[in-house]
Amino acid sequence: MSSFLENDSPSNLAEYSVSELSGSIKRTVENAFDQVRVRGEISGYRGPHSSGHAYFALKDDRARIDAVIWKGTFSKLKFRPEEGMEVIATGKVTTFPGSSKYQIVIETLEPAGAGALMALLEERKRKLGAEGLFDAERKRRLPFMPKVIGVVTSPTGAVIRDILHRIADRFPVHVLVWPVKVQGEGSGDEVANAIRGFNAFDVGGAMPRPDVLIVARGGGSLEDLWSFNDEAVVRAAAESTIPLISAVGHETDWTLIDYAADVRAPTPTGAAEMAVPVKAELEAQTSALAARLQTGMGRHMDQRRQAVRALLRALPSLDQLLALPRRRFDEAAAGLGRGLELNTLNKRRAFERAAANLRPQVLSNRIAEKRQMLNERIVRAERRVDRLLSEGRSRISNADVAMRGVPGRLLAHTSRSRDHLANLARHSDTAIRHKLVQARGSVVAHDRMLQSLSYKNVLSRGYAVIRDDEDRPVSAASALAPGAAISIEFADGRVGAVAGEGPPTSGGSPIASKRAAKVGTSNDPSKQGSLF
Template identity: 50%
Template sequence: MDLFEDDGPAPGGNAHEFTVSEISGAVKKTIEGEFGHVRVRGEVGRVTVARTGHMYFDLKDDRSVLSAVSWKGQVSKLAHRPEEGMEVIATGRMTTFGSQSRYQLNVEEVVPAGAGALMAMLEKRRQALAAEGLFDEGRKRPIPYLPEIIGVVTSPTGAVIRDILHRLRDRFPRKVLVWPVAVQGKASAAEVAAAIRGFNAMTPGGALPRPDLLIVARGGGSIEDLWGFNEEIVVRAAAESAIPLISAVGHETDTTLIDHASDRRAPTPTAAAEMAVPVRAELQADLAQFGARLAQSARAGLDRRAERLRDLSRALPRPDALLMGPAQRLDALDTRLPGALRAAIAKKRIELSDHPLRPGLVARAVERGRDRLGSSAARLPGAHRAGLAQKRLRLQGLRLSATALDAAIGRERRDFDRLAARLRPDLVTTRIERQRERLMALERLRDTLGYEATLARGYAVVRGDGAVVTGVAAAQAATVLEIEFADGRVQAGAAARPKRGSKPAPPPPEQGTLL
């Protein structure tokens, strides 16, 4: 018997052999056929967004984990982006990834699993944005008192825009620019954010001027209907807006994240219009009241000043009383004037009669002058001839050659020009100023060195019998001692003199001796 006897084919040896790709394709076909369209409820695990834009995340419960993927085109259409920790209902189809022997859910739509999940996600997002400072009160801007142009971001067909326009027309008509957007649905958040940024991108004073105030408005609805105003892109656009923004989303009880980021929140769109502009009739009434008060104040001021003027005028004397005294003095002087003129003429006549200038004296003085003139005329010809002879001799002695005279004149002219160049007015003025400053410095030095300045600092000069006393012996020998201070002199008696042999008291610490 052969130890290696063949007992027949091995079990399963005639089964069909599959390749790996065949098995992978069969599994893919089976899974996609059985789970072509499914809705899966679970908690979102890790979330990863690739550089290509595809999003990968996990759906899990307490026992299993299901991989999920949304391609780039699907991610942009998601109404709610999955976040880690959210409980969601994901809608899509099952597929496989053969190269890694994995199956996964291709997600086309994600919705939170109930209102509780939405509120939890909303609170988590609110805390994250608040931590960035987007809701700080310090960054909120004041609303302009009377904007010229108001931009409204809302649906152009709803009742909201009609309510806003009607309220503005009743209170204070203003120019309104409407940016139509979808206020509900997947495209709502992107359109609202684009509208806010579009209004801010306008040029002030351009063909289509930039608004002075923005109103983002929508009517009431459920949390799902208002969810577009909770999206991060809308909140960031509202926080970045350079134009003051009023949010009026939903009714008074509805609160969205744009309400926290806006500069003011209005409970309703109509209330937003009331916040935007004042009531023109009230302003006109206030202006009329202010004008009446101004006129009344002006009249009261004029009345007070007129009364004050009347009081002051009663305190003034009458014009005739002011002129009465001078008129009387003028009459008295007029009465005394003729007598005073006659007395003055008589006085001058007496002075003239007593004057030594009498006719006889004048005649004798004229006769003496005539005699002196005759003697001078007799001597004049001889003196004239002698003077001519003397001048002729001097002229002969001073004659020089023309060349020497010209040379002397040239030298003198050069000397004169040199002296004239040196003698400039500014040099003279400068020298005078230097001399004046030197004189003032000497005067200040004289004042400083003089003993009067020393007396002003608390010292005194002692004189005995008119001479300056510098010692005890001279003070005892003097009959009268006189002490001179800065403001005058006093005399000291004998009792105030120092005794012989005693030493004078030392001067105070802050003073030295006079010498």
């Protein structure tokens, strides 16, 4: 096709397509400037793009060239580029055919020193920061739902339209706009005066006082945003009693007002989003919370019902509840007979042990001890009575001797005292006799008790005590050997006898056995007879 055009053209010049011409220029530039070193100040740097590449420009006081750092090279840099930094870039110059622009593709980057504006900016930042204007303690929280919003920005341009549109979409409120210049000479003073002017509004006055302020401007270079690095603007933002949002430039643009403001927004639209909540979202959230509350209450009631049903299922039946008590009752009933037998046996053994201690000898010893104690008390009582009588007679004698030398006028009184002493003596004799009577009654009572506990009362009812040849009571027939000499004690005396062989004839009465026995009437053991 090219040949066809060349043949039909009246000129001898070769004809190129746009792509061919752009490609030729690209190759020419790349061959001529394959490796160059350029010194300049970084401008328009916004950080790496979402693709990972970094786009910005290098400039000096007379010219400007676009620059790009590809993603692979950017990750290998020893330091990250910053806005306003003076650097030395090494790379190759190439063109971009799509827009007929040329740019330098940077392969290495090294700092050459900070620019004049950046140096001034850092110095001002250090100065104002030392005064405490950037301290976090000075910053205030934004109101959740402001009624009036004050905006300091240019009245023309996309910034104010974006803010108003975003506020109207999210939560329509009253917006006051203070128009100012945002670039050029005098713009910093206008912004500072606008911030102070909003703060001068009276609460409840004719002009409503804003609840929050937004200072906004679109993106630009360091020179374009320099008004918001002005010291007057920073001080006005720090002095503001109304919470202030700084929305200057894009997310990567930083100015000094961002440090002094209460909140920094990445963009003016972001500032509008920070200032007011979304009404629809609040309504939806309220509805969702109400629905969640209703659902939660229903779920809670369902869980309660299920828990009650589970508890009902977990409750045992009546038979299960009574199974263990029934079993215990049966076991107790089964062991009741054995327990009674065992208890009876234990009681019998205890009775036998107690009965073994109730021997006549024990009783006799206790009675003898009591009789001896009683005799001793009687002797002590008689001695005390004699002593008291002797002391009384002695006192009477002494008093009589003492009274003999008393004058006549005291004889009557002495006589009365002597009568009183005689009465006392008689009373003491009566008390002593009464005490002796009580003591004799106690002795008689103890004697009666002794007689009632004595085994001789048992003998008087027809019983007898068998004793062996050593005069020890015999309580069992197995303790006697056939032909052993024994004595039988009755209530009226003892008789001797000899133990026979074999039991007595069954069916025989005790009287017949007694008659059949050879019994002696003497208490002499040598004249004992045989009972069998």
